[in-house]
Amino acid sequence: MSTTPDDIDRMAQDIVRHHATTFAGFAPQPTPASDTQEPVYQAALQACSTLGFIAADALCLARAWQARTQRTGQFSAADWPDDPRDFGLRLRNGPHVFAACPMQLGLYAVLPDATWVQRMAHAGVPTVQLRFKSSDPAAIAREVAAAVQAVRGTPARLFINDHWRAAIEAGAYGVHLGQEDLDALQLEDLQTLRASGMRLGVSTHGYAEMLRADALGPSYIALGAVFPTTLKAMATAPQGLGRLAAYARLLKSYPLVAIGGIGAEQFAPVLATGVGAIAVVRALLNAADLDAEAQKLMELMAAALR
Ligand SMILES: Cc1ncc(COP(=O)(O)OP(=O)(O)O)c(N)n1
Ligand SMILES: Cc1nc(C(=O)O)sc1CCOP(=O)(O)O
Numbered sequence: 001m002s003t004t005p006d007d008i009d010r011m012a013q014d015i016v017r018h019h020a021t022t023f024a025g026f027a028p029q030p031t032p033a034s035d036t037q038e039p040v041y042q043a044a045l046q047a048c049s050t051l052g053f054i055a056a057d058a059l060c061l062a063r064a065w066q067a068r069t070q071r072t073g074q075f076s077a078a079d080w081p082d083d084p085r086d087f088g089l090r091l092r093n094g095p096h097v098f099a100a101c102p103m104q105l106g107l108y109a110v111l112p113d114a115t116w117v118q119r120m121a122h123a124g125v126p127t128v129q130l131r132f133k134s135s136d137p138a139a140i141a142r143e144v145a146a147a148v149q150a151v152r153g154t155p156a157r158l159f160i161n162d163h164w165r166a167a168i169e170a171g172a173y174g175v176h177l178g179q180e181d182l183d184a185l186q187l188e189d190l191q192t193l194r195a196s197g198m199r200l201g202v203s204t205h206g207y208a209e210m211l212r213a214d215a216l217g218p219s220y221i222a223l224g225a226v227f228p229t230t231l232k233a234m235a236t237a238p239q240g241l242g243r244l245a246a247y248a249r250l251l252k253s254y255p256l257v258a259i260g261g262i263g264a265e266q267f268a269p270v271l272a273t274g275v276g277a278i279a280v281v282r283a284l285l286n287a288a289d290l291d292a293e294a295q296k297l298m299e300l301m302a303a304a305l306r
């Protein structure tokens with residue numbers, strides 16, 4: 001018996017009914033054109049768009065829903081796809097992966113210069129990032145070298161944002177790259193970066209970006225922006241805790257870092273999603289007593305991960 005458009009609508013409504021509460025608060029998106037006539041694929045595409053997933057992410061979810069239906073032999077509207085096999089994830093299997101880092105990176109301070117890096121590394125923050133925004137190569141080389149120097153004698157892991165060549169040069173622990181930074185990389189650049197032995201963290205803001213990140217075999221994956229942030233303009237909506245939890249289930253074999261609009265009050269619910277690290281900018285930079293705030297955030301983290 002063939003499936004009618006009404007059957008597909010019913011399946012889509014069933015998916016939406018089961019997951020509307022988890023993914024509340026997103027405006028419905030237009031359903032992208034379907035490249036297959038598969039009923040499950042079409043229903044999931046329609047449902048995920050109604051639930052507010054942007055086209056690129058709704059397409060990933062529709063493929064996964066279809067793949068799971070084929071793999072298990074049954075369609076389930078109630079279960080959100082979270083099996084890496086259905087998304088075709090590599091999960092750092094294979095020869096071309098970046099060096100590993102701990103599953104729990106802990107409190108992750110994203111900092112504007114080497115002086116801040118020094119202060120936070122010496123306050124005991126386990127993971128720090130130099131996010132020095134400059135296009136002056138001499139200033140970049142100087143600041144990156146100073147940041148590497150600043151963490152010497154501390155156990156802090158230092159990631160350098162954006163400036164991966166300077167990070168290799170200075171011998172940092174790792175680099176952090178976003179989707180636009182990846183666009184600017186040639187294949188040889190990636191090979192150079194991997195061969196350097198440095199860890200790679202990648203920013204993501206939804207399923208399509210997570211799949212792209214996974215294909216690189218990164219050391220960790222960052223998930224953002226969880227909540228609204230005023231630090232910079234974001235191309236994607238704040239993802240919220242419901243989506244963060246779904247992303248964390250899918251990527252649970254990776255070290256995961258949550259970022260974006262996270263302050264002390266949000267630490268417990270964010271960590272309850274399963275991520276092993278929280279990256280903060282304003283929560284530290286705007287603190288009246290910086291060292292006390294760092295201690296407080298590290299204690300919140302330890303309490304929730306205990
Ligand atoms: C831990 C962490 N997550 C995300 C980002 C953002 O990186 P990117 O998207 O490249 O944006 P910029 O920080 O370069 O403006 C990050 N830096 N760190
Ligand atoms: C630098 C950055 N990247 C994000 C992402 O989602 O990729 S959110 C973000 C800003 C985080 O700052 P705050 O903790 O002050 O909101």
Ligand SMILES: [Mg+2]
Pocket residue numbers: 161162176177178181
């Ligand atoms: Mg960047």
